[in-house]
Amino acid sequence: MPLPTATPSGTAAVRGTAAHEPGPRRIRRRRGPARAGLAHFAGFGAPGVLVYACFVLAPIAVSFAYSLTNANPFNPPTRYVGVHNYWMLLRDEQFLTALRVTTILTLIVVIVPNVLGLLVALLLDRSGKFYNAMRSVFFTPMILSSVVVSVVWTRLLDTDGPLNQALRALGVHHPPDWLSDPDYALYSVASIISWQMLGFCVVVYLAGLQGVPVELQEAAAIDGAGAFHRFRAVTWPLLAPALTINTVVLLISAFKTYDYIKVITNGGPGAGTTATIAFNVLQTGFDANHVGYASAMAIAMLVIVCVTTAVALRILRGREIDL
Amino acid sequence: MNDRIPWLRPITALSVTTMFFVPLYLVLTNVFKPGDQISAAPASLPRPPTLDNIVAVLTRPDRLFWVSLTNSVIVTTVSVLVLVVLSAMLGHYVARTRSRWARALTLVLLAGLMIPPQVILIPITDVLRAGHLMATVQGLILFNVGYYLPFGMFVFAGFIRTIPVELEEAATIDGAGRGQVFWRVVFPLLRPASASVMIFLGVWIWNDFIDPLIILGPGRGTTVTTGVYRAIGQYQSDFGSVFALMFLATLPVLAFYLALQRHFVKGLTGGATKG
Numbered sequence: 001m002p003l004p005t006a007t008p009s010g011t012a013a014v015r016g017t018a019a020h021e022p023g024p025r026r027i028r029r030r031r032g033p034a035r036a037g038l039a040h041f042a043g044f045g046a047p048g049v050l051v052y053a054c055f056v057l058a059p060i061a062v063s064f065a066y067s068l069t070n071a072n073p074f075n076p077p078t079r080y081v082g083v084h085n086y087w088m089l090l091r092d093e094q095f096l097t098a099l100r101v102t103t104i105l106t107l108i109v110v111i112v113p114n115v116l117g118l119l120v121a122l123l124l125d126r127s128g129k130f131y132n133a134m135r136s137v138f139f140t141p142m143i144l145s146s147v148v149v150s151v152v153w154t155r156l157l158d159t160d161g162p163l164n165q166a167l168r169a170l171g172v173h174h175p176p177d178w179l180s181d182p183d184y185a186l187y188s189v190a191s192i193i194s195w196q197m198l199g200f201c202v203v204v205y206l207a208g209l210q211g212v213p214v215e216l217q218e219a220a221a222i223d224g225a226g227a228f229h230r231f232r233a234v235t236w237p238l239l240a241p242a243l244t245i246n247t248v249v250l251l252i253s254a255f256k257t258y259d260y261i262k263v264i265t266n267g268g269p270g271a272g273t274t275a276t277i278a279f280n281v282l283q284t285g286f287d288a289n290h291v292g293y294a295s296a297m298a299i300a301m302l303v304i305v306c307v308t309t310a311v312a313l314r315i316l317r318g319r320e321i322d323l
Numbered sequence: 324m325n326d327r328i329p330w331l332r333p334i335t336a337l338s339v340t341t342m343f344f345v346p347l348y349l350v351l352t353n354v355f356k357p358g359d360q361i362s363a364a365p366a367s368l369p370r371p372p373t374l375d376n377i378v379a380v381l382t383r384p385d386r387l388f389w390v391s392l393t394n395s396v397i398v399t400t401v402s403v404l405v406l407v408v409l410s411a412m413l414g415h416y417v418a419r420t421r422s423r424w425a426r427a428l429t430l431v432l433l434a435g436l437m438i439p440p441q442v443i444l445i446p447i448t449d450v451l452r453a454g455h456l457m458a459t460v461q462g463l464i465l466f467n468v469g470y471y472l473p474f475g476m477f478v479f480a481g482f483i484r485t486i487p488v489e490l491e492e493a494a495t496i497d498g499a500g501r502g503q504v505f506w507r508v509v510f511p512l513l514r515p516a517s518a519s520v521m522i523f524l525g526v527w528i529w530n531d532f533i534d535p536l537i538i539l540g541p542g543r544g545t546t547v548t549t550g551v552y553r554a555i556g557q558y559q560s561d562f563g564s565v566f567a568l569m570f571l572a573t574l575p576v577l578a579f580y581l582a583l584q585r586h587f588v589k590g591l592t593g594g595a596t597k598g
């Protein structure tokens with residue numbers, strides 16, 4: 001099967017529902033006519049599963065098959081090369097750079113919106129028109145296309161763009177070239193992604209804050225806990241599910257970062273200073289036509305995403321408590 | 324809990340939000356500004372505001388905007404409607420079946436939530452070409468349905484588990500078939516879940532960039548998002564057009580979002596936190 005690594009996270013997420021079923025009841029249910037179950041699947045499950053199998057599972061299988069060959073549409077014949085492509089990856093300077101770029105980007109995009117999102121949510125956790133309007137501002141980037149966000153920020157961070165004009169006005173003589181200086185570009189792109197993802201974290205944390213009982217807060221206040229103490233002992237543990245969602249969603253979306261790179265830097269400046277694995281997969285597969293090698297890269301990326309997400313889920317779920 | 328310094332929170336909130344708002348302001352102000360002013364004074368207010376950029380985009384001879392808009396509307400509407408129906412049914416199967424096979428299926432679908440599109444994009448072109456669906460709107464729709472199905476399925480399955488199974492049993496005793504039970508009894512109760520699935524998938528599919536770029540290809544196929552991308556290439560100096568195009572591309576999704584905003588936040592948290 002294409003995805004053996006996904007199993008741990010799966011068990012973690014489904015455990016909640018599975019644990020509720022007492023043994024005897026399950027047996028009784030399963031005794032029900034097996035044909036009814038089949039009819040239920042044929043009528044309800046099959047159409048969706050069929051599309052999923054054709055357009056997701058089959059391509060992954062094809063991708064894996066390609067990864068064991070030297071497939072290149074412009075350089076036939078295609079031969080079976082075993083795990084050669086995977087060995088090449090480990091020694092490919094370009095891939096290792098992409099791995100490093102992706103890791104840095106993912107770390108920033110997981111941490112920064114999480115931390116800032118929590119602070120903003122705490123700040124805006126009040127009712128009234130004023131705070132509603134503020135919240136809407138933070139939510140808006142969520143509905144913007146990554147292409148639109150990229151174009152706007154490219155203008156904003158341009159060498160002579162508004163940001164640098166403002167910095168010059170403040171007396172900075174040589175403000176950095178945010179997007180064309182290899183030392184800054186990756187961090188600039190990560191900040192842009194963080195800006196767009198911040199709204200998502202704010203929504204999730206605000207919803208989490210709604211779930212914190214006022215009584216608990218008041219009880220802690222009566223016991224003499226200050227604001228910071230109340231947050232650490234009462235609010236933060238109860239925000240664990242919100243932290244789980246945010247971290248997992250940010251992790252998955254940061255790993256597949258492509259749009260921003262394509263529009264803002266196209267992998268540059270210099271040699272792949274902002275090229276993520278996702279970016280290299282498509283460059284190698286479509287522009288350079290090394291389909292076999294690109295597929296190996298894609299499969300490696302899939303394994304990394306699944307393992308990282310599974311580990312993160314396991315750790316984060318362990319922190320969650322039920323009220 | 325009351326704040327000890329009452330004015331501190333609103334002032335901080337306002338300044339933080341203003342900083343965050345700057346990029347959005349940049350779009351809004353430059354849409355209504357003549358092109359030369361955009362590069363000269365990108366941050367200034369449009370004085371006087373002009374609709375020239377918008378008119379220019381709407382009346383382009385190649386009708387880029389209208390073609391893209393039609394494609395985007397068709398792709399998004401059809402994909403979302405098919406997804407709601409298929410993922411609600413699949414969610415019902417997964418939520419109401421306790422066999423080992425159904426649980427294995429859930430895991431395989433769960434894995435689908437993590438799959439980066441890049442992993443399937445190279446082979447998907449072969450799959451679509453084999454079905455003569457490459458560079459067609461139908462092909463993109465089918466890809467969307469397969470790719471986003473796990474998300475819809477999980478939202479619906481989570482929601483269906485909160486609906487008492489006795490309701491369905493009662494309808495069955497009254498003589499309703501499985502299909503009738505689902506469409507007449509269960510599906511109407513799923514409205515909040517349907518709303519959040521529609522909003523999320525609607526926004527994602529509308530804004531999707533890489534999938535339409537590759538599946539629809541460089542030929543006639545353009546959605547509003549890939550249209551914006553092409554416009555930056557073609558009209559590098561004409562930023563007025565680019566900003567107007569971005570503004571127009573966002574308007575429909577903005578209207579959609581504002582209309583369903585209430586469900587948006589509720590759907591996000593309801594489905595998500597109960598996992």
